[in-house]
Amino acid sequence: MPFFLGGLIARIRAGRALFVLTLLGVALGVASVLSIQILNRSALGAFQGSVRAVGGEADLTVLPRGPFLPEECFPRILEQAGVASAWPVLRTQVAIRGKDAEFLELVGLDLFAPRRLPWRSPPGEFSRALSAPGWVAVTPSLAGRMGWKVGQPFEVTLGSRRLQLQVGALVDFQRLTPLASSRLAVLDIAQAQALLARPGEVDQVEIRLEPGTDTGKTADRIRQAVGALARVETPEERRNQAQELLGAFRLNLTALSWISLLVGAFLVYSSTQASLLRRRAEFGLMRSLGATRGQVLRIIVGEVLVLGGLGAALGIPLGYFAARANVGSVSATLSNLYLLEEVESLQVSFGTLLQAALLGIGGALVGALAPAIEMSRKEHRTLLTGSTLHQRVGAAARPIFISGILLLGCAALWYAAIGHRWKPGGFVLALAVMLALPLISPLVLGRGTGHLRVQSFSFAYGARSLARSLGITSVAVAALAVAVCMLVGITIMIGSFRRTLEVWIGSTVRADVYVSSESWSRSRGQAGLDPETVATLAARDEVRAMDRLRQTFTECGGRRISVSGVDLSLGGGESRFVLVEGSPKEALRRARQDGAILIGEPLARKGGWRVGDRLPIRTPRGEELLSIAGIYSDYGSVQGSVAMHLPDFEKLFGQGPINSVALYLKPGNDSERLVDELRAALPDRGLQIRSNRALRERILAIFEETFAVTRLLQAMSLVIAACGITLTLLVLARERIAELALYRALGATRPQIFRVFLGKGLGLAVCGIGMGSAGGLALALILVFGINRAYFGWTLALHFPAQALAAEGLLLFSAAILASLYPAFRASRTPAMELSRDDL
Amino acid sequence: MPTNDTPALSFEDVSKSFLLSGDVPLAALRHVTFHIPQGRKVAIIGRSGSGKSTLLHLAAGIEWPSEGTIRLMGRDLAGLGDRERTLLRRETIGLVFQFFHLLSHLSVRDNVLLPAWIASDLGPAAATRAAELLARVGLAQRSDDPIQKLSGGEMQRVAICRALLRKPKLLLADEPTGSLDDENGRVVMEQLLSLSSQEGTTLVYVTHSPELAALADETWKLHSGLLELPGDRL
Secondary structure (H helix, E strand, O other), rough: OOHHHHHHHHHHHHOOOHHHHHHHHHHHHHHHHHHHHHHHHHHHHHHHHHHHHHOOOOOEEEOOOOEEEOOOOOHHHOEEEEEEEEEEEEEEEEOOOOOOOEEEEEEOOOOOOOOOOOOOOOOHHHHHHHOOOOOEEOOOOOOOOHHOOOOOOOEEEEEOOEEEEEEEEEOHHHHHHHOOOOOOOEEEHHOOOOOOOOOOOHHHHHHHHEEOOEEEEEHHHHHHHHHHHHHEEEEHHHHHHHHHHHHHHHHHHHHHHHHHHHHHHHHHHHHHHHHHHHHHHHHHHHHOOOOOOHHHHHHHHHHHHHHHHHHHHHHHHHHHHHHHHHHHHHHHHHHHHHOOOOOOOOOOHHHHHHHHHHHHHHHHHHHHHHHHHHHHHHOOOHHOOOOHHHHHHHHHHHHHHHHHHHHHHHHHHHHHHOOHHOOOOHHHHHHHHHHHHHHHHHHHHHHHHOOOOOOOOOHHHHHHHHHHHHHHHHHHHHHHHHHHHHHHHHHHHHHHHHHHHHHHHHHHHOOOOOEOOOHHHHHHHOOOOOHHHHHHHHHHOEEEEEEEEEEEEEEEEEEEEEEEEOOOOOHHHHHHOOOOOOOOOHHHHHHHHHOOOOHHHHHHHHHHOOEEEEEEEEEOEEEEEEEEEEEOOOOOOOOOEEEEEEEHHHHHHHHOOOOEEEEEEEEOOHHHHHHHHHHOOOOOEEEEEEEEHHHHHHHHHHHHHHHHHHHHHHHHHHHHHHHHHHHHHHHHHHHHHHHHHHHHHHHHHHHHHHHHHHHHHHHHHHHHHHHHHHHHHHHHHHHHHHHHHHOOOOOOOOOOOOHHHHHHHHHHHHHHHHHHHHHHHHHHHHHHHOOOOOOO | OOOOOOOOOEEEEEEEEEOOOEEEEEEEEEEEEEEEOOOOOOEEEEEOOOHHHHHHHHOOOOOOOOEEEEEOOOOEEEHOHHHHHHHHHHEEEEEEOOOOOOOOOEHHHHHHHHHHHHOOOHHHHHHHHHHHHHHOOHHHHOOOHHHHOOOHHHHHHHHHHHOOOOOOEEEEOOOOOOOOHHHHHHHHHHHHHHHHHHHHOOEEEEEOOOOHHHHOEEEEEEEOEEEEOOOOOO
């Protein structure tokens, strides 16, 4: 062991730059994967955190199929055998008055329920909780942020309704369940029903069973008791639903993070290869002195394990900080796109950290295994006399290239024939693209640079020489190509998405002013505008027409979807829905006159619905089968949406307040001015008033937020690939030290050597970026036409964001040049006296 | 400006020491003084470790002396920075090495043309010069061959052509026949001497072989860093 460690330390000292670069590559790969795993886990955890914090661990949950559960369900649940206790819960989100974009999650609980609350009520507070109007328990962290003290009153809004609340107690729910939201506010359910004007309504019932009770049978009994009004789920089923809902989001991020790990593995391969080549004489001597192949292999593997372990140790804190830095954007995506709870704290388990550590070590081993096995298999005579690695790679370049093309071709054919019907098929094809790039890189690099016309001893001379060291240079090119492929592919996908969204917004967001409530974005159908406000808006002289929207959530074929009622008789209504199936005129006519509906594309794709089918929708009257007249583009949610004529909505779901209105102004009226006037005229109504321009900006801002984490992963991969360029050039500078010394001896100046090495870096960059761009184009097609459709149900129009791609190209070349500077400087310092007796 | 009387190479009381591990100094050359006229052929003979390669490195401006003055065509190397030394070496000196140091990825012709490449002087004149030199050493037909196909003697002849491409004033050869058998070594040495005479190039070469040393105008001995000149100093 001392011999091993001493040798390892000596080698690290001798090749500090190489060691640091490789370590960084492993660390970044681990950080990528870990940060995503933490965010994914935390996203899932947030889903259940709040209810668990206030309700303890329930065995079963009863959820409404429609917008709510009637109270009458509750006694039917309680009387079932096996039910030890049950407590109804009312939940909604309200906006805090005077605090921009601050929300409170109001949870109404039956404080009388015969079960142990997982939190102790402060002494003397129990009776006040029931009697004091608006009494709520909030978290200390929220109170601190808001500047609240116990006893302090504050106001919240739900739609136009203004609610007076009072800080009754400070309860640290997050200490009980770390994933509970700090915005949690708990009050008595009866108080909540009164405040929210929801008498007789609950949102869910949590059930604790008697010990030894059969959960499945009890659930079946409860289902029979509540009938079609509700569904009964175990915590596991709820978790699975959340996983399924977030599945695509998590899978995409996970796949991207694994690409970073893959690029890191390339780095380890390069550095191990280089290190072993340098030490071939050492290994040859060891074998000559009687070391077995197994012993040589164990030494190499041992060193790689140490490298992987150190890389993981560095990557784990990096990954945690990367997750922390991105929790905001992930949280925003969850609430905006999935209408789920925000993520406020990160869930990091020992298992996640261990997984990350094993990935780092495993990734390093995978990267180093091939060169390690190859080195251990060599005869000692071969080790002592020299290496033919580059010649072998050069000779094998053609068959490897052909295998890469075959892999790609077979994958493409498979996908076209049957793979596209399998949801993960797009990922398989994308993986084939990623794997093909390293396979084709030796030949592309060899042919691309080996025949360059060289007129002087400068950049082109350096680039041409890359073909002589394919064993190392092709790996750097492969790593860069994979990173660029991801960068370009995702940039095109995001660009396509953005352009599609812009066109969609241009078509659908046509009103001049949009009015909803401050709490609309979180509480949706529960946030109604009072009739007086709606009437005031309609009566404005500037207003030519007003569109009204009501929205609720209900169940459709086992999915939770939104149902919106809009006035389809409004002129120009065809443009509000961009149909991907169905004729706009005919669809709207049927929706207005025949009670037909329009459904969003994600719902149509996931459920396999077509125009003409009849969609089952749960309403307070029971399940209704509604004819589908058209399928529209919907990029606002992934859960699924339905739109219908407002009168039909009211027939199915009953009368209720309008949730938002859209105002169309008479010609000559300035929407921005009207927004200001309305804000001044209606200051205390809890309204959110936006112009068309402001709403479009907001939608696009949400869109940009969604891809923030993706951009981080792209950047990580690129850094790793740039490290690969630096590492490769440093290795070449070492490997070719005699050649560099010869150039110096023959009169080459330092700047000339510098330019030659810069030329090598540029050569690597051009080949890597070229191949990566081609791969990126293929990846973009797969993402846009395959994966997005399969997982999110969105149709996107392919668009090449020229400016973004050009900027990235410039960034890539700059990164490659930067990565080449240090090695070029090191190479230029090679003195002529380094001419050794080694072959050139 | 150098004249015909200017010595091609002058060493004035030159010493060179290296620091071994533990900061122990090793004197590679000690108080070496000589002046070599232009066109002269000098052989330096000595055992391994006597300082022969160090002397050549100092002459080529690749190493710096610890003490003393080195002049190349009358120019004192001490006052020159790395760039000036490099450019002076490029224009004034040709180098021939024991192990040839040819580049395996270049053809025979391109190896000969390498100094012109480095000097950004790759024109028709350089190509003609390369062809002419290769013809003079009997390798005109091998111009396009990869280096790996040549024998040791042929490779060294290519190296000699490379060293003479830009008509250097001074040719320095470090054990030019050290990797060759006696027969090939003699042939190569004779060609080296013949070419340098034809070109009027001053030649300083290092060798183990007294027979090959005898082919020069004079032979000096280097022993433990001390240079032993023949009776009449130059």
